Amino acid sequence: MNPQRPANTFRNAPPPTPRPKASNASTQRTQPLSRKPSSDQSSSRGLTRKWQQTRRFIRERPLLERIYWVVIKTFLWLFFGSMGYVVALKYVPVWVTPLIVSRWIDTFGTDESSHVYKKWRSYDSISKEAALAVVASEDQAFPTHWGFDFDEIQDAIKENQTRKRPRGASTISQQVAKNVFLWTGRSYLRKGLEVYFTALIELIWGKKRILEVYLNVAEMGSMTFGVEAASQRYYGHPAATLSRNEAARIAAVLPNPRLFLIKSPSNYIQRRTRQIARQMRYLGGQKYIRNL
Structure with a gap:
């Protein structure tokens, strides 16, 4: 007579009890705290805001906007013109x-020779x-x-x-x-x-x-x-x-x-x-x- 097999306790074991979910309080504890903006970020945002206000102020005044663009174009012409002149004089006497x-x-009007x-x-x-x-x-x-x-x-x-x-x-x-x-x-x-x-x-x-x-x-x-x-x-x-x-x-x-x-x-x-x-x-x- 064959001896009786031992019962498979792993298969017949009751299902494990699920762990309770974390409560809202514990979840809130694990969430990272919001960081305050650094001084550099605050200053950059302030500069951006001031620049936008300045641009809006200029756009609302056509004459001022025209002067603004004349100044910008003159600066660019002088800048690139001077660079071109310097490059040319690298090769030209x-x-x-x-x-x-x-x-x-x-x-x-003097006695000095003009030669x-x-x-x-x-x-x-x-x-x-x-x-x-x-x-x-x-x-x-x-x-x-x-x-x-x-x-x-x-x-x-x-x-x-x-x-x-x-x-x-x-x-x-x-x-x-x-x-x-x-x-x-x-x-x-x-x-x-x-x-x-x-x-x-x-x-x-x-x-x-x-x-x-x-x-x-x-x-x-x-x-x-x-x-x-x-x-x-x-x-x-x-x-x-x-x-x-x-x-x-x-x-x-x-x-x-x-x-x-x-x-x-x-x-x-x-x-x-x-x-x-x-x-x-x-x-x-x-x-x-x-x-x-």
């Missing part, structure tokens, strides 16, 4: 600058001693900075607190921006545009082109612009054959080329010429500007 025109106008001495030469056709001389005298940090020498600016601010005659701290890039694109004079608008054009030429032109333009447009004597014109007029030979001392003397008159003379230098210019030549040697010679 700079024959005329506002400074040249201003100096030419100043000769009207402008100017000859454009490419960077490769100019003695590297001339390029090194202007860097050594005007802007020794030129190969490394991005248009502005902030250390020199801070030093000039400190010195000008005690100096009777303020000392400038403009880099070669800033001087090119002023001479090529802007009018003569002093104003906050002009200074702001100088910063804008300096940043543009640093970004678009590069160091070699900036130095090339500077060597061709800088005033280096009475109605004399560019190192080629100065070399031909005062030394009788092209800028490609300038010696170190000749280049240093040209650079020595750059702070005030209408007062200081290359052909008959004063004791101050002779002393400054020796200082610049010494700085050119300390910088390591022409290799200092080889990789512009």
Whole structure:
């Protein structure tokens, strides 16, 4: 007789009692608390609301809306036009600058000759001693900075607190921006545009082109612009054959080329010429500007 099989307790077990559902109170406890908007979000919403109110205010006044769009279009034309002009001058010689025109106008009604001495030469056709001389005298940090020498600016601010005659701290890039694109004079608008054009030429032109333009447009004597014109007029030979001392003397008159003379230098210019030549040697010679 076969023994009786054991009962399958798993199959015959009563169904498990379902767990009670969570009450509303427990559900509310598990829900995350709503976060308050952060200060940044609140400020951004406030700015958006103010901008919408401003736009609505302008739209409700046709004349004001017309002026608004004229200003916007003028700004865009000037912005893209200036960028296009900067791009063009990266490849085209700079024959005329506002400074040249201003100096030419100043000769009207005076005994000074109105003839402008100017000859454009490419960077490769100019003695590297001339390029090194202007860097050594005007802007020794030129190969490394991005248009502005902030250390020199801070030093000039400190010195000008005690100096009777303020000392400038403009880099070669800033001087090119002023001479090529802007009018003569002093104003906050002009200074702001100088910063804008300096940043543009640093970004678009590069160091070699900036130095090339500077060597061709800088005033280096009475109605004399560019190192080629100065070399031909005062030394009788092209800028490609300038010696170190000749280049240093040209650079020595750059702070005030209408007062200081290359052909008959004063004791101050002779002393400054020796200082610049010494700085050119300390910088390591022409290799200092080889990789512009």
